[in-house]
Each structure stands twice: as C-alpha cells, then as structure tokens.
Amino acid sequence: MTAALSVAAARRETRILWALAAVLVLTTVASLGVGRFDIPPGRVVRVLLSPWLAPAEPVSPIEWSVVVVVRLPRVAMAVLAGAGLALAGASLQGLFRNPLVGPQVVGVSSGAAFGGTLAILFGWQHLGLVGAAFAFGLSALVLVWLFASVVSRSNILVLVLAGVVVSGFFGALVSLVQFTADSQDKLPVIVFWLLGSFATADAGRAALLAGPVLPCAAALLALRWRINILSMGDEDARALGVPVAGLRWLLLVLTAMIVSAQVAVSGMIGWVGLVVPHLARMLVGADHRVLLPASALLGGSFLLLVDNAARSMSASEIPLGILTALIGTPMFAALLWRTRERWMDG
Amino acid sequence: MAEPLIRAEGAAHSWDGTRWQFRDLDFAVAAGQVTAVLGANGCGKSTLLRVATGLRAPTRGRITVAGTAALVPQDFARAFPYRVIDMVLMGRARHIGLLRMPGRRDREAAMEALAVIGLAGKAAERFDALSGGQRQMVLIARAIAAEPAALFLDEPASALDLGNQDRVLRLVRVLADRGLAVVMTTHQPNHALAVADTALLMLPEGAVFGPCHEALTETRIEMLYGLPVRILDVKAADRGFRSVVPLYRG
Numbered sequence: 001m002t003a004a005l006s007v008a009a010a011r012r013e014t015r016i017l018w019a020l021a022a023v024l025v026l027t028t029v030a031s032l033g034v035g036r037f038d039i040p041p042g043r044v045v046r047v048l049l050s051p052w053l054a055p056a057e058p059v060s061p062i063e064w065s066v067v068v069v070v071r072l073p074r075v076a077m078a079v080l081a082g083a084g085l086a087l088a089g090a091s092l093q094g095l096f097r098n099p100l101v102g103p104q105v106v107g108v109s110s111g112a113a114f115g116g117t118l119a120i121l122f123g124w125q126h127l128g129l130v131g132a133a134f135a136f137g138l139s140a141l142v143l144v145w146l147f148a149s150v151v152s153r154s155n156i157l158v159l160v161l162a163g164v165v166v167s168g169f170f171g172a173l174v175s176l177v178q179f180t181a182d183s184q185d186k187l188p189v190i191v192f193w194l195l196g197s198f199a200t201a202d203a204g205r206a207a208l209l210a211g212p213v214l215p216c217a218a219a220l221l222a223l224r225w226r227i228n229i230l231s232m233g234d235e236d237a238r239a240l241g242v243p244v245a246g247l248r249w250l251l252l253v254l255t256a257m258i259v260s261a262q263v264a265v266s267g268m269i270g271w272v273g274l275v276v277p278h279l280a281r282m283l284v285g286a287d288h289r290v291l292l293p294a295s296a297l298l299g300g301s302f303l304l305l306v307d308n309a310a311r312s313m314s315a316s317e318i319p320l321g322i323l324t325a326l327i328g329t330p331m332f333a334a335l336l337w338r339t340r341e342r343w344m345d346g
Numbered sequence: 347m348a349e350p351l352i353r354a355e356g357a358a359h360s361w362d363g364t365r366w367q368f369r370d371l372d373f374a375v376a377a378g379q380v381t382a383v384l385g386a387n388g389c390g391k392s393t394l395l396r397v398a399t400g401l402r403a404p405t406r407g408r409i410t411v412a413g414t415a416a417l418v419p420q421d422f423a424r425a426f427p428y429r430v431i432d433m434v435l436m437g438r439a440r441h442i443g444l445l446r447m448p449g450r451r452d453r454e455a456a457m458e459a460l461a462v463i464g465l466a467g468k469a470a471e472r473f474d475a476l477s478g479g480q481r482q483m484v485l486i487a488r489a490i491a492a493e494p495a496a497l498f499l500d501e502p503a504s505a506l507d508l509g510n511q512d513r514v515l516r517l518v519r520v521l522a523d524r525g526l527a528v529v530m531t532t533h534q535p536n537h538a539l540a541v542a543d544t545a546l547l548m549l550p551e552g553a554v555f556g557p558c559h560e561a562l563t564e565t566r567i568e569m570l571y572g573l574p575v576r577i578l579d580v581k582a583a584d585r586g587f588r589s590v591v592p593l594y595r596g
Contacts, residue, residue, distance in 0.1 A: 009429070009470050094426070097425035097426075098425060099425070099426070222445040223444070223445065225442075225447050225448065226439075226444070228428065228432060228436060229436050229439055231424075231425055231426055232424070232436065233422075235396075235401060235419075236419055238401055239399055239401055239416075239417040239419070240436055240437065240439045240440070240488075240492070241439045241440035241492070242439050247444075281426075285427070285429065286426035286427050286428050286429075286432075287428060287429065287432050289447060
C-alpha cells in the first residue's frame, strides 16, 4: 500500500511535469503567431514544418520571415532566459537552504549588470559582454556567500542583508559607469539594456544565450538530487558522504553562468528566479528532482507570456524588467501572505 | 570478543590546542555491540561522534571504522518540506554516482530501512509533519539505508517522551542484533543500562570504558554529573532491571 502511495505521488508529479511541458509547447506556438502580423497557431506549425512537409497553401516569404527570422529567435530567448532564471533560482534556494533566495537577492544579477555596463562602455560585444557579466556576477555571488558564512551560516536575515550590501555596492558601480558614459551615445544604450528586453533578439544573440545556458542547465538538472542533500546543511551532507565544498562551488558557477548570460543578452529581468520556483514548489513539492524541471518549464512559459505582453500591449514596447517586477512583486507578496504562519513560528 | 569494527586509539580532540575536550580515549566496539557514551554537557560527546565519522580530524590519536560509518544527527529544522521517502533516500548518497539519480535498488533499500523502523506506511508523508519520535526514527532509517558497518547516534532519545524513548532504544538493540556496531551518546544512564553492552564515561579526570554494568557505578555517575545517585535492582515482569535514581536536590 505504501509503495502504491509513493508510486501514486510519483505519477502525479510526472503528470504535472508533462502538463507543464505541454503548456510550454502551446505557449511557444501561440507566441510565434502573436504580434502585429497575426498568424493562427495551426498555420505557425505548418510554417515551421514547411521545409520538410510542404503545406497545401504555400508559405509566403512574409510568413516565413515573421515566424522564423523575426519571432523564433525572440521566443527562443524568452524561453531560455525564463527557464534558466527559474532553474538558477530553484538551485540557489536549495543551495542557500532558503526559499527566499533568488538571483537578485544574492547579488548575482547586480554583479552581472555591472559587468554588462562596463562591457557596453568599452564597446565589448558578444563573448566579451557575456564574459564580463559572468566575471562580476560570480564575484558578487561569492562575496555574498563568504559574507553570510563568516557572520552566520544559518541566519536568513544575514544572508539577505549580505545580498543588499553586495547589490548596493555593484549598483553604485553601475551608476558610476552611467555617470561617466557619453550621454549621447552610450548612456541610452546602457539604460535601455538595464531595463531588460528581448527587442534586439536575433539568431546571434539567441545562440549567445543558448551557448552557456543549455550546458549549464543540463549540468544543474543532472546534479538536482544532490541539491536535496546539500539543503540539509554542510555537516549533515558531509556525513551522508557528499563532497560539499566542491559540489557547492560547481553549483555556484553554473547558476552564475546562466544568470550572467541572461543579463548579458537581455538586461535585468528580476523576480522570475524568485517567484517561479515558489510556484513550482506549490505544484510539485520540495524534492529538487522534480522541482528543478518543473521550475524550468514554468519559468520558460512565464517569461514568454510576459514578453508577449511586453511587445503587444502598447505601440512602443514596455521593458521586460518593469513588467516582471510589476507582476512578480504582488505574486511574491501573496506567497509571503500564504506562508505567514510558518514565518511567525520562526 | 569478535574483531572490533570501531577502534579508538589514544584519540584526543582540542579546539585550540591547549584545552582538551577529551584525550587518551581507547575503546573498541564489535559487531552486534552497543556502546553508550556518557558525559556532562560540553564534554565533547558530539565532537567524539564527528571525529569517529570523519567529519573532524582528531587532534591526536585516531578512531578507525572498518567499513562505512553512518551518523544519525539530532533532529533540527529543515529548510524544505521533503517527504519521508526523500529523506531516507539521501542515505543512499554514497552508493550513487555524482551525476546519477537514486534508482530502483536505492528505493528498495530506502523502503526496507523504513520497514525496519516500522514506518513504511509514512513513506509518502511530509517529514516535518511527523512527531518528534517518528522524525528521529526516520533519521535512523536514513542512516541504515547507507548500509553502514557502524552507526553513531547523537542523543537519539533525548527529546522524546517515555514511550518513544523505549521505541528508539529497542530499535537501537535490534540494529545491533542485525550485526551493526552502534555508538550512542546519551544523558540518561538508564538508557545505557537498558541497551548498551559497554559504556564510555567521559569523566573530567579521564575516560572510563568497560562493560556497562561495571562501568556505571554510583560514585562515577556522581562524579560525571555532580549529583548523588542510587542504583537499584528492580524485578518486574520476570526480568531484572537496573535503574539509576538521581537524588535531585530541587
């Protein structure tokens, strides 16, 4: 009966994962059709399949160009960024043993933002941009980790404050770069980039994002059961036979790489990495074996929907960072409200 | 005595190199034996378990374990509400490659461990929703799932009510009878008398190790805790019970 119980639970989780995957596929197809040049989902599928399976009504060059050349890179970037941020957020929450942690809270976003502004100031592009974002994103994450370890390993408040301190520091450096940047040329680029957007999406940028995100996400997913054990705390994990220090460094580097790549190509997109893992945990429970894939699938759909809203709500695009914050903050407030009793218990 | 699985030779530990938590510890635990470690708060019982399980290096001497050593920590708050089966599966970490997930054999081993503690029916429930006694049992199951040769328990029965104390102590005996070498720390001389074959008393002037009934004398227990005690032999239910009665001054 027990085995049946846990098998039933496993089946339920598998069903939810399949449902989330289906939602992502449907959202992707629908998103490729949404925009000023509307294409029904059925037609989108035919256009996508046309190189192999010629449809009855031939695909026009405009349809091909809109779906494959213009929208596909953007949709791919939104899915990759959303999935990556949620995956990184869920991993960091497990690693820091704290469901209140996200890429923004632990400083990696602001560190990567500084690296990115520096890159724009000096005119570094492509790999230079990603590299600079990664270098400072990882530095910020390590600083927060060291700070929190030295003061108090288990205190949530210390961790969040360490994040505030490091984010504040890199935020000041970003402002300094903005202050020194040429107000005609570089400053507007930096400002719009920081607000977050996929408006400049093209195949090259999509590849620049996919390059680091896909292998790092695959590695995080491969290690996801170990995150369960790391979340028990250092000593317990070591007693269970896990090489804690090495594994933790590996996970920190992988998450920093994903977040930095996202920041480098699309600017600051907050709240996804914090809110989506929470929602996923409500759906599938705490086990990281299920939580990580669920977060990735949910994060991809979430950011894709937000990006659709960003590009179709008004004539001029609304920056993505503004929208994710407007949506994410009330959602997070609602989540805090739901768990208020647990927090009051301490 | 059979070849010991756990052997301490002149083991000593100090945090700062001047004040010793414990020193010159010599003891041996064979398969099927339970050793109780007794000592005042702060005398280094928990540190001894950490040294024995390899979490800390001894300052001097050594403690060797032939085979895998599993540690059952004291219950503490977990960050995430894992299910019971997920908690027990963590015990399998040593048997699973770095990039691999627990497989069927691991799930079977975890379910077997839950069956040993009698909580197989709780596998799908949330760990944090269990009672304190059940959580302690699940942490023991997690250690068993590692298929260890030696089991180290840090005050397994301290925070429990009488019924649960008895359940955990019986389980400790069962595990030893299955061939494990067991070391448990305790603040209750009666727990030692109930299940332990040997006792290690961490007295301020030096440790005493020996058969439980010989090592635990009124004088030594009084030296250990600074409280006079009487040892009584009680006959009940056709069995003899030896019991330590503290003469509380409160």
